[in-house]
Amino acid sequence: MNAFFASVEQQANPELQGKPIAVVGGHGRTVITTSSYEARAKGVKTGMAVWEGKRACPELIIVVGDNKKYTYTSTRINEIFRDYTPEVEAFSIDESWLDVTHSLSIFGSAVSIAYLIKARIRHSFGITCSIGIAPNKLLAKLASDMQKPDGLTIITPEDVSRTLERLPIGDLCGVGKKMQKHLNMLSIYTCGELGRCEEERLTRKFGIIGKRLKEMGQGIDNSPVIQFGEEDDVKSVGHSSTLERDLSDPVEIRRFLLRLAEMVGSRARRYNVSGKTIHLYVRYADFYSSWGKQTTLKSHTNQSDDIYRAALGILHTVELEQPVRLLGISLSNLKHQDEQLPLFVEDRKKLEATKAMDAVNARFGDMVVTYGSLLPGKEQSGSHVIPPSWRPDGIKNVDVK
């Protein structure tokens, strides 16, 4: 989708149409997640702080994002995709791959499918998208970025080498700033040069991904489109949040930690996974210094208080050097939780209580019932931004309000 969140907002509120708007994650310390093309024309970019955006574009309209709108729209759009092929892989909330190899005989061609999809998305949601058609995922993603907004770009097998010859390596999905710099030091600037580089030279410098890099330079990508439900099991579940103000008070820090532990635990329980490793992440007031530590328990858990205690245990091994700007907890080393009753009565009771609490919250909203120490608990809600790993269903459907 083009400028997805901003487009959805402009569609929902006609007063915003044709104007420079920026969607932000929350009211506190937040950044611009998406801006409209009108705002981009003035230099507003994703990741900017609000004041930076306003400096670039004084008439910029700030809209606090409404994630429900975006997840709903994204889910519906992916349903449209599945009318044309079951092989749909969501890459993020606003990008998907479709393998239409087996649909061509029904719909004629990839191009005709692309036009049908564009028309339906515009008709149903009033927004535009850019589509890339190519022999594989790497090239399709590349093609989709070539014309915006409302683009349609085709890279045929015959076009591949001509397209890649002078393309900067940084345009490839998977080559970030650091990798680009390292490749530049080897005098590699274009995909053409990357594709011609000796594999041995690349593996010597980059190890196992050297081979993959050369292939990318040649436009080779054999990775399949993984359709919904066929994805690998999720490997970690976590939440982190920048606090509305930096915290030094241990009581307040613990309170926020408990909140995070409950967010992580309830999500793990909802999707029936439990984990053995708890990771605590702290970012200090100066923004740049931070640390993360993890600990592994003797057995798997998805109970919020276990997670909280583990995180607290890590915190107690550290002397905080500065006030805390951000706290994060994640749970990994996951396995699917098979239903089994704990041995001891106390543990069974705890499980029952947790279940009852989760059931109420499932019906009336997250944290409607929660730990007493989290009440009244409004002052540090943090901001909520949709992560790109979001999926229409399952555990990656992060419940953000």
Place this chain on the structure above:
DNA sequence: TCTGGGGTCCTAGGACCC
């Protein structure tokens, strides 16, 4: 009144076991 949040994958080094 500065700078979000959720993930995955890879590397490297150490502990531990047989």
Place this chain on the structure above:
DNA sequence: TCTGGGGTCCTAGGACCC
């Protein structure tokens, strides 16, 4: 009077994606 090798698990840190 010197001491192997294979494997797993754990921790920490960094790059990358949107």
